[in-house]
Amino acid sequence: MKTLYIWLCGLLTALSVQAAEEVNIETSAVAGKVHMLVGRGGNIGVLSGDDGIILVDDQFAPLTEKIREAVKGIHSGPIRFVLNTHWHGDHTGGNENFGKAGAVIVAHNNVRQRMSTDQFRAFFNRETKASPPGALPVVTFGNDISFHVNGETMNVQHYPHAHTDGDAIVFFRNANVVHMGDIYFANQFPYIDVDSGGSIDGLIAAVDSVLKQSNEQTKVIPGHGALSDAKELTEYRDMLVDVRKRINAAKQAGKSVEQFLAEKPLADLTSRWEKGFIKTDQMIQLVWLSKAMTM
Template sequence: MIKRFLQATSLCLLTQAGMVMADNHERFKDVKIASAQVSEGLYMLTGAGGNMAVSIGKNGTYLVDDQFAPLSERILTAIKDLGGDVPKFLLNTHWHGDHTGGNENFGKQGSIIVAHDNVRERMSSNQFIKAFNRKVEPAPEAALPVITFGEGVNFHWNGDVLRVRHQPNAHTDTDSFVQFKAANVIHTGDLYFAGMYPFIDASSGGSITGVIAAADQILEVADVNTKIIPGHGKLSNKAELAEYRDMLKLVESRISKMIAEGKTRLQIVEAKPTADLDEKWGGGFMKPDKWVSIVYDGLN
């Protein structure tokens, strides 16, 4: 089970980084969309890509993120099996393809795509993910958010208030998290990778400092009973998010100190500043040396 989880996580992150094309149907032929109830009418969906959330109720279906285009039919089938339908609203937590790859398919079926201003800006222009030396072409018009916001937006939906809040320069410069207030559930997008080192896209405006600030914001609105859907990894909670935040602060402190001492990226990587943390956090896609160099890029 652990091996399968790590393999799935690696695939999710590889695709996020743009190293697997969204239209590669062969890559996704065996992917199954699984659902788990998180609260009344609210579910976490998993497959190959970022974790999704779906709210189903009297107002209709509201979907958070949508993985990859070849999975759209399977995602919709899973939603219908839960009693939902084509989402009326589709929220993108940020611009990466494993969270927005199904936009065009859902948009053409009538879903209203919502995201931060920077999501539309990045999706509608050429992008380059430096960490993986990968160019990303502009998305088609039908895949772009049609409603965008600056600091945040609220949805009054299915008997709940969904508070969406932007977190600047964190995983990217496009990130938002959504709090389902009555359900006491938070979907963090890629502001949180549960149980593993996160990918931080410095070429898209991300930095470890921003991820720490975002974790602090989420922890402020969470309580001991809050269920947290991370961008990647298992369903989580406030205590686990706090532990993740503390790990990030420790890594930031160590690498910032070495940068201030004038050490180069290579010297910092070779010094293994996360050696005592790697057993717990280094089992995901971001291996320690790559993780340290990505943190360095966002701080230097």
């Protein structure tokens, strides 16, 4: 857990250590009028066209100008909306900048609630201060919301208690693209923010829902990692189910998390999935702490 805490602190202060000028924003065409931007923090989705631009997430504030330049390389229209997939700073850090420039910030109700108050995550023993008023979503929704722009139908669905309690997954129906935010860490163990209402059950339920709405041609934008597809998402889902099964069996056997960790029970999964900042032992701890959901 110490390694994870150090990583998180490094991420939250990354742009004060490494100048924003050193970060490159990479642009990839996904399908239709959808692009993906990769820089520092969560992957950004871009829907572009003559009706204007919609961003899905906006990384850190010092990167706003670079993100704007990358978007101009796709389309010269104004950025009209920014949709946050959840409340974490590497997905919402640019809100205030884009809001001041005229974009409407949109998110689930719980995102605004968490951003507007101090948040304490016991897993890291860390407090995150409330965001300034200008960074808060001004349009919020409950179960879902849709955008009809640029010839695209963009359906946004809330998935409760997955990565957090405010996650939104974005379906670009015509392009057959889905942006999953941090519900999906492509080819990596995910971070489940149990202190913000996240759970392994909700994570699996969300992935199952996306797979039911996908096919072999669906392009999947993860919160972190490379552009993906339904095949890799299925492998990710199977890993999550396997990990949950092993941990539930250990709990039913009366083992403590310390006993379980000592057994190295996920050693066979490490080489395949320990490719991000969440290490095998941290994955076990996060799933162990997940509260069961009533589905």
